[in-house]
Amino acid sequence: ANAIMFSTMEDTVVMSIDSTVDSVTLLDAQGHGNSTIQPTLDLSTGYVKLPEIKLIATVTGTGSPNQAVRFELASYDGKGHVTALPADCYVDSYGVFHAGHAKSGAKVVIKAISIADPSKTADYTVTVDGAVPVTGLTATPASVTVVKGKTETFAVSVTPDTATDPTFTAAIADGDANITIAVDRLKSTVAVTGVTAGTAKVILSANGAEGNKVVTKTVQVTVNEA
Numbered sequence: 001a002n003a004i005m006f007s008t009m010e011d012t013v014v015m016s017i018d019s020t021v022d023s024v025t026l027l028d029a030q031g032h033g034n035s036t037i038q039p040t041l042d043l044s045t046g047y048v049k050l051p052e053i054k055l056i057a058t059v060t061g062t063g064s065p066n067q068a069v070r071f072e073l074a075s076y077d078g079k080g081h082v083t084a085l086p087a088d089c090y091v092d093s094y095g096v097f098h099a100g101h102a103k104s105g106a107k108v109v110i111k112a113i114s115i116a117d118p119s120k121t122a123d124y125t126v127t128v129d130g131a132v133p134v135t136g137l138t139a140t141p142a143s144v145t146v147v148k149g150k151t152e153t154f155a156v157s158v159t160p161d162t163a164t165d166p167t168f169t170a171a172i173a174d175g176d177a178n179i180t181i182a183v184d185r186l187k188s189t190v191a192v193t194g195v196t197a198g199t200a201k202v203i204l205s206a207n208g209a210e211g212n213k214v215v216t217k218t219v220q221v222t223v224n225e226a
Helices: none
Strands: 020-028 034-037 040-042 047-049 052-062 069-076 096-098 107-114 121-128 136-140 143-147 151-159 169-174 179-184 189-194 198-207 214-224
Touching: 020 107, 052 107, 052 121, 136 198, 136 214, 143 151, 143 189, 169 179, 179 198, 189 198, 189 214
Parallel strands: 020 121, 034 121, 143 214
Antiparallel strands: 020 052, 040 047, 052 096, 069 107, 107 121, 136 151, 151 189, 169 198, 179 189, 198 214
16 A cells, blocks of 8 residues: 655655756647637637637746746737736636637737746747738529429628638529529528529629628529429
């Protein structure tokens, strides 16, 4: 059985291992010392958030130095001025950085400080980019021909493909008696079903810059009897 004996006898020999800290490194899981992050949209929930970054702090030295570190965060604007950090911007006990609602343009400097030797530190810098707006919409195919009683589907893509919010809406502008539509936002497709012979227009819309500029695209639909 494992056991430890404590003794107060005068001839007790106390062995100690001295260690020194030479340096600290702070990298992400990909081995980088800095990164740029952008807001992302979860299409299933509609929730926009900033990604999380796994950080790895390593303390080097002699005598197997203590690997424990503490983190300090500071934020700077584009002009180098110190700015306040939101409460949900922090590094958790697992070394994961949570950007929370850090403002666009902020540079967050994360400092890892050795517990054994606070004079040894390392920095990791996170730059927060703003949301990327949609500038254009594309339908494939560009126009749709469908037989009455049948359904045809066209795909919708946004420009740029790195847009933070690539979601779109679809509405029937003309000929609403001739077709019905169904939008699959997870697949980015629109299904068009022919009701009566004739023509119709489907208007696609997406939020552009600053959420107040609407980007649109018109898809012409023709419904044939057979």
